[in-house]
Amino acid sequence: MITNNDSNQETSDILVIGAGASGGAATAWLAEAGFNVKCLEQGYWQDPSKYASASKDYEFEMLTNWAPDPNVRQRAEDYPVNDSNSPVTPVMFNGVGGSTILWTAHTPRFHPSDFRVKTLDGVADDWPISYDELEEFYDLNDEVMGCSGINGDPANPPRSPRQMPPLPIGNDGKKLISGFEKLGWHWWPSDSYINSQRYGEGRDACNFCGHNHMGCYQRAKSSTDITYWPRALRNGATIETGARVRRITTDDSGRATGADYIDSKGNEKHQSARAVIMAANGIGTPRLLLNSASDSHPAGLANSSGLVGKNLMFHPFAMISGTFPEKMDTWQGPLGNIGLSQEFYETDKSRGFVRGYTYQFQRSLGPAWIAKGGFRDPVPWGEGHHEELEKRLGSVMAMAVIGEDLPEQHNTVDLDPELTDTDGIPAPRLNYTLSKNSRDQLDHAIENAKKALKAAGAEDIFVDPMMRQSGWHLMGTARMGNDPDKSVVDKWGQSHDVDNLFVVDGSVFVTGAAVNPTPTIQALALRTADYIVENRQDLKG
Amino acid sequence: MTNNTSSANINEKLLTAILDRLIPAVGDVPSAGKMGLSTEIVRLSGQQARFQGIFNNAMQMFELANSEFILLDSVDQDTAIRNFESHKPELFKSLLTISYIVYYKDARVHKRIGWSGRTPQPEGNTMEPWDDSILDTQRKREPFWRQV
Numbered sequence: 001m002i003t004n005n006d007s008n009q010e011t012s013d014i015l016v017i018g019a020g021a022s023g024g025a026a027t028a029w030l031a032e033a034g035f036n037v038k039c040l041e042q043g044y045w046q047d048p049s050k051y052a053s054a055s056k057d058y059e060f061e062m063l064t065n066w067a068p069d070p071n072v073r074q075r076a077e078d079y080p081v082n083d084s085n086s087p088v089t090p091v092m093f094n095g096v097g098g099s100t101i102l103w104t105a106h107t108p109r110f111h112p113s114d115f116r117v118k119t120l121d122g123v124a125d126d127w128p129i130s131y132d133e134l135e136e137f138y139d140l141n142d143e144v145m146g147c148s149g150i151n152g153d154p155a156n157p158p159r160s161p162r163q164m165p166p167l168p169i170g171n172d173g174k175k176l177i178s179g180f181e182k183l184g185w186h187w188w189p190s191d192s193y194i195n196s197q198r199y200g201e202g203r204d205a206c207n208f209c210g211h212n213h214m215g216c217y218q219r220a221k222s223s224t225d226i227t228y229w230p231r232a233l234r235n236g237a238t239i240e241t242g243a244r245v246r247r248i249t250t251d252d253s254g255r256a257t258g259a260d261y262i263d264s265k266g267n268e269k270h271q272s273a274r275a276v277i278m279a280a281n282g283i284g285t286p287r288l289l290l291n292s293a294s295d296s297h298p299a300g301l302a303n304s305s306g307l308v309g310k311n312l313m314f315h316p317f318a319m320i321s322g323t324f325p326e327k328m329d330t331w332q333g334p335l336g337n338i339g340l341s342q343e344f345y346e347t348d349k350s351r352g353f354v355r356g357y358t359y360q361f362q363r364s365l366g367p368a369w370i371a372k373g374g375f376r377d378p379v380p381w382g383e384g385h386h387e388e389l390e391k392r393l394g395s396v397m398a399m400a401v402i403g404e405d406l407p408e409q410h411n412t413v414d415l416d417p418e419l420t421d422t423d424g425i426p427a428p429r430l431n432y433t434l435s436k437n438s439r440d441q442l443d444h445a446i447e448n449a450k451k452a453l454k455a456a457g458a459e460d461i462f463v464d465p466m467m468r469q470s471g472w473h474l475m476g477t478a479r480m481g482n483d484p485d486k487s488v489v490d491k492w493g494q495s496h497d498v499d500n501l502f503v504v505d506g507s508v509f510v511t512g513a514a515v516n517p518t519p520t521i522q523a524l525a526l527r528t529a530d531y532i533v534e535n536r537q538d539l540k541g
Numbered sequence: 542m543t544n545n546t547s548s549a550n551i552n553e554k555l556l557t558a559i560l561d562r563l564i565p566a567v568g569d570v571p572s573a574g575k576m577g578l579s580t581e582i583v584r585l586s587g588q589q590a591r592f593q594g595i596f597n598n599a600m601q602m603f604e605l606a607n608s609e610f611i612l613l614d615s616v617d618q619d620t621a622i623r624n625f626e627s628h629k630p631e632l633f634k635s636l637l638t639i640s641y642i643v644y645y646k647d648a649r650v651h652k653r654i655g656w657s658g659r660t661p662q663p664e665g666n667t668m669e670p671w672d673d674s675i676l677d678t679q680r681k682r683e684p685f686w687r688q689v
Contacts, residue, residue: 210666
């Protein structure tokens, strides 16, 4: 490794670690307010024309070089995660845009009840903020990312109009929905950060290729590299890619002073800053805080509560699929953006568990994807293969269950004693077990999904009771709260211990709700940035 | 990410024989081995070092356990594959998955099953636009989100 401890760079007002969903939003907001913001991102800019969806080997690419699991993808900019003590594997992407590059952009909001689970249901903790306090930032985020959807959902409070009408439902979607209609159950078209018409800077409407989980060639799917980052750069923010942070540095008083990092050429560097914002996701952020232990912070930075890395929450996914007798061209349209059902979202204690779940409706893709077992078991090899493939192709629909996973302190991200990344920085280790409440939720959801699929006419139903590669939603590992003994950051995302250190990613979640978390992550990031603009002008040089 | 250093170690005759049992002939399309897919499987597996390592290991372990595989009749070949599948499920999965991926990108297969064979982009697909009438029933429902 080349060693060149270069600390002569300009001191930034704000140093943001991570250029994904939250880092992009916070950087753009602060740069627009005149702060001198620099971002360090360990990955690189992506060229949409080179996404896997335009490759003739796209199926292979998604299993390997574009796999969502960093342990499978193994790019130089990825870090390994020891997941041997977790039934759920981590799913993320390292690059400008972060995991919004590979997400499906399904973007429901939390419900008001999600912020009050202790008060309402006697479990976990209430958030220190309410839905009402976050609503204006949800709206701001929708405007920048661009939301397709429609008002009137009886399962959610009224809200501002979306920027675009919903994405088409398709014949496959109509078929699945018919089951919910027959049962008298709720469903509603998905909110999606996917353009149903032209919206944003140089961003086309979706052309329904079906592979939005591969990165969007069309730039119709919103990712922060094409939404927040152009705004941020126009307003003077800078970003250094290929920059892997080793530790957040502190002075003798324990305040953050910047970060030590390794640049893309292997040089050891230091970036000084008046404040640091962590936006490295619910695994990367606790990893870095724990790697930043010092004399002032012997248990890790911002960790006087001992809660950094604890209370890890995923949304454990079950997947229930059905094969229909009709051919419905299920590969047409965004994969997971038809609609959702929140019939069983709110607590009903007669079900034997607290909190609830969302169904996210899913399409299925082409013949190779079907054959290798997309959303279900692979098509059998040997005699009978062709008959089964033809039966499933264009006829499989599925429902993903997103259950609310409550925080438990024994579910953790800590530092692996042996595993490191390619720069020798200790890698994160997951320790996670599924709670009985979460298991009961999933089992309840599976039985009801079978009813819905049968009501819709499905003939062959397959259940995956918990998908292993489903750790998209990384939450809770630097939770927010009013009590410094029971939380890592305050209600503004500011560390209780270090007044110039902030966390804006999913780490701050107190509870996880039962929806995809990114709009909430980004709304919280904007809220923290707004707090800094309004209250921390002392951080401006 | 490309690593072709050990591709030469793959026994393509063995791979061809396995392919013939995994994906049999149908209609005017021969079995996967007779289609000559083994070369493409070896090439594609070399596009990522991690996958190539798993795939090569699968082939080596299979050959070690079934040195006479090519000489067996079809019933015994199927039995050998099933044994491997049950004893080395992860290795077998890599073998099956790449076999399916390569088979289903072949133009002869596309023609038979009526698949366009296009990459997902740039052409995409067309869909009927959003029609609000599908929400007529749901719009009649009273709000049921939980007030706090």
